Amino acid sequence: MSQYDHHQFGFSTRAIHAGQEPDPLTGSVTVPLYQTSTYAQEAIGVHKGFEYARTQNPTRFAWEESMANLEQGCAGFAFGSGMAAIDAVMRLLSSGDHVICAEDMYGGTFRLFDKVLKRFGVEFSVVDMTNLDDVKSAILPGKTKFIYTESPTNPMMKLTDISALAMIAHEAHALLIVDNTFASPYAQKPLALGADIVLHSATKYLGGHSDLVSGIVVAKDSAIADQLRFIQNATGAVPGPMECWLCLRSIKTLSVRMKQHAENAMAIAEFCEKHPAISAIHYPGLISHPQHALAKKQMTGFGGMISIELGSLERAKKFTTSVKLFTLAESLGGVESLVCHPVSMTHGSIPKEQREKLGITDGLVRLSCGIEDKEDLMADIAQALDALS
Numbered sequence: 345m346s347q348y349d350h351h352q353f354g355f356s357t358r359a360i361h362a363g364q365e366p367d368p369l370t371g372s373v374t375v376p377l378y379q380t381s382t383y384a385q386e387a388i389g390v391h392k393g394f395e396y397a398r399t400q401n402p403t404r405f406a407w408e409e410s411m412a413n414l415e416q417g418c419a420g421f422a423f424g425s426g427m428a429a430i431d432a433v434m435r436l437l438s439s440g441d442h443v444i445c446a447e448d449m450y451g452g453t454f455r456l457f458d459k460v461l462k463r464f465g466v467e468f469s470v471v472d473m474t475n476l477d478d479v480k481s482a483i484l485p486g487k488t489k490f491i492y493t494e495s496p497t498n499p500m501m502k503l504t505d506i507s508a509l510a511m512i513a514h515e516a517h518a519l520l521i522v523d524n525t526f527a528s529p530y531a532q533k534p535l536a537l538g539a540d541i542v543l544h545s546a547t548k549y550l551g552g553h554s555d556l557v558s559g560i561v562v563a564k565d566s567a568i569a570d571q572l573r574f575i576q577n578a579t580g581a582v583p584g585p586m587e588c589w590l591c592l593r594s595i596k597t598l599s600v601r602m603k604q605h606a607e608n609a610m611a612i613a614e615f616c617e618k619h620p621a622i623s624a625i626h627y628p629g630l631i632s633h634p635q636h637a638l639a640k641k642q643m644t645g646f647g648g649m650i651s652i653e654l655g656s657l658e659r660a661k662k663f664t665t666s667v668k669l670f671t672l673a674e675s676l677g678g679v680e681s682l683v684c685h686p687v688s689m690t691h692g693s694i695p696k697e698q699r700e701k702l703g704i705t706d707g708l709v710r711l712s713c714g715i716e717d718k719e720d721l722m723a724d725i726a727q728a729l730d731a732l733s
Contacts, residue, residue, distance in 0.1 A: 355414070355530060356599040363409030364592060375406045377589045397585070399577050407588040408560070410595055411550075414529040416536050417562035419569035421576045422588060426525065426545025427452055428581040429559030433521055433541055434490075435575050436568070439465030442487040444518075446473040446504070448497045448702045451691035453523070459693075473497075473504045474635065476512065483516045494523040495532070496639075499651045499686045499710040500703055501626040503635040506642055510538025519568070525549070525677075530602040531645035535564045546587075548677030549648075552594045552601055558587045601679065604715040605648030608681075611718045612711065612725055613650050621729040624653035624703075648713040649676060651686075657706035659732050660685055664709060666728035669721055681714035681721055 353361070366373050378401055385391040394400045408420035423429040430453055437443070445457060447470045457468050469482040473493045482488075491513045495504040506522060513520040521541045522534035528549040534542045544550055546558040563569040576582060606629070613627040625632075628639035629646030639646060654660050663683075664672045670683040674690060684690060686704050694704070713721065 358413050359410075359530075359598050360596045362413035363406045363411075364596075375403060375589065375592050378402045378585050380585075398580050398582055401582075401585050401588070403585040403592070404582065404588045407591050407595075410592060411529075411544075411560050412562050414595070414598075415524075415542050415562040416533055417542065417564050417569075418566050419573070420560055420562045421569075421572050422546075422583050422591075423559040423561065423576070424581045424583050424587075425557050426543070426547060426559040427456060429543045429545070429561045430456060430523070432572065432575050432579065432581065433543060433561055434461055434466070435579065436519075436571055437461075437466050437489055440467070440487070441489040442467045442469065442484045443490040443492055444469050444471055444479060444482045444488060445490075445492040446494055446497060446502075447471060447698070448500045448502055448704075449492075449494050449523070450498045451686075451693045453494075455693040473509065474502055476505065476508055479509065479512055483512075483518075485516070488516050488518045490519050490521055492521045492523075494526065495534075496526045496628055496647065496649065498526060499626075499649075499684075499691070499708065501526075501628055501633070501649065501651055503628060503638050503642075505638055506532075506534050506537040506539055510540075513540075514538075526649050527643060527645075527647055528598060528602055528677075530599050531606070531647055532643045535562065537642055540564050540568060546591055547675060549602065549605075550595060550598065550677075551591055552598065552678060553590075554675065554678035554680065556587045556590045558583045558591060560591075601715055602645055602647070605677075605713055606645045608715065608718040608721055609648040609650055609711075609713040610646065612713055612722055615722055615725065616650070616652055616729075619726075619729055621654065621659075621732045622652050623655055623707075626651040650711040650713065652709055652711065653703070653705065654707040654709060654732065657687075660707050660709050662732055663728050666731040667724050668727075669716060669724040670711065670728075676710075676712035678712070679715050681716060681724075682712040684710040684712070686710055 383394040412420035471478045493504045510520045519540040522539045543561045627650045670681045
């Protein structure tokens with residue numbers, strides 16, 4: 345299917361077929377798992393296009409092609425984790441370059457930028473990406489090379505106007521990079537909205553079963569792709585073939601899973617919005633969300649992530665130990681429902697004053713709504729909230 349353009353078939357069809365043609369050798373309808381580190385060569389300099397598995401692996405190539413198709417880019421590059429994917433993108437920079445990044449991003453991303461990349465001379469400005477004037481004001485002419493954002497953000501579910509931000513970035517001769525993990529390519533396609541690079545923690549919705557760790561980057565044009573291909577091979581942070589094979593398995597059901605994630609999340613969000621034990625709820629599918637109109641404009645689904653404010657650490661602890669179907673654990677996007685306490689789990693590396701400014705309080709919990717029966721999930725949330733009274 346690689347010879348077809350991105351729009352000839354629907355998303356679900358491409359998720360099943362793009363990059364996953366039957367094996368020409370055996371006819372296997374599933375891409376084979378090439379569990380090898382090296383390849384036999386007929387003679388010096390004579391081989392079948394495969395020399396060493398860090399550089400080439402057919403299973404990985406199939407996964408990368410599949411994601412490039414779904415994100416409507418020219419090439420995909422798989423990595424050993426979402427953080428390895430982000431790190432690879434940042435290696436496009438040089439010392440002295442400047443990056444504008446979202447103030448409310450994943451704690452691991454903040455840690456990489458603040459504790460690692462700054463030591464190599466990369467400069468960062470943290471801004472509210474919902475305020476385009478703030479973004480424009482942060483641009484350093486000739487120095488700003490990237491604008492980096494998440495949409496929706498983790499865990500406050502803020503949205504970036506990707507099309508508007510792309511125009512700002514390109515006017516400054518900078519690239520727009522979007523972390524699309526929370527939305528998935530099913531619900532949002534940043535490259536089609538003007539972004540230059542899109543990336544994911546494939547551990548989350550793309551893998552979807554809490555059984556792998558991986559990352560993926562998709563580039564919009566060939567010049568960026570060539571640089572990323574060199575970085576991927578030179579630094580070597582590639583996933584093993586098993587992780588790629590599992591991602592290929594999972595991506596086939598992405599659309600049906602995302603529909604159920606979103607349906608469950610909407611039902612839970614509407615219930616939580618009316619519950620007196622909750623003082624604030626953050627979900628872009630709600631009309632009350634301040635960026636609901638933008639969500640409808642640039643997304644084709646609202647995803648399965650919700651954050652709720654319970655008022656105190658004690659109430660958050662009580663809630664997370666009272667739920668039965670929502671497992672207290674880091675990560676998100678699996679078929680099973682999870683509950684997370686960002687302050688103590690995913691966002692502990694962000695300074696306390698910055699967390700509190702963003703609303704990431706001791707009483708905030710994040711829900712990753714799985715694909716169980718929504719009535720069961722709602723009953724579980726209800727009994728846990730009742731336990732707070």
